[in-house]
Amino acid sequence: MKVFLSDDEKIILDEKWKLSGLPNRSEFLRQLIVYGFVYDVNYDGLKEYCRQLSAIGTNVNQIVRRCQKTGNVYEDDIKAIKELMEKTWRTQEYIVKTKKDTMNKTDQGA
Numbered sequence: 001m002k003v004f005l006s007d008d009e010k011i012i013l014d015e016k017w018k019l020s021g022l023p024n025r026s027e028f029l030r031q032l033i034v035y036g037f038v039y040d041v042n043y044d045g046l047k048e049y050c051r052q053l054s055a056i057g058t059n060v061n062q063i064v065r066r067c068q069k070t071g072n073v074y075e076d077d078i079k080a081i082k083e084l085m086e087k088t089w090r091t092q093e094y095i096v097k098t099k100k101d102t103m104n105k106t107d108q109g110a
Helices: 007-020 025-035 044-070 075-109
Strands: none
Touching: 007 025, 044 075
16 A cells, blocks of 8 residues: 655654654554554553552451451551552542543644
8 A cells, every 4th residue: 555645744644653652654554544543552650550559459458357357347457448548549540640641742742
């Protein structure tokens, strides 16, 4: 398949391709044809979120096991779970805000 572009169109294509982060123009054009848009998705923040969420889950499980073993629910355990849930919400809000900021930058650059 051949596509003929003016010099200006080629410059625009090359700039958008570079911004996309995709390895080559062909991949960029396939994404554009199939999906109608191209996003550069960075999963680093999501990986860190999952790591933190896993750590929080581990802490909650330790508290639950202690409660089951002793048959008692301690005030400190309730406080710890509330703090862990607050940390979970803060982390989730951070991820959502980061994704919105990233998408806005991508939309402005494309």
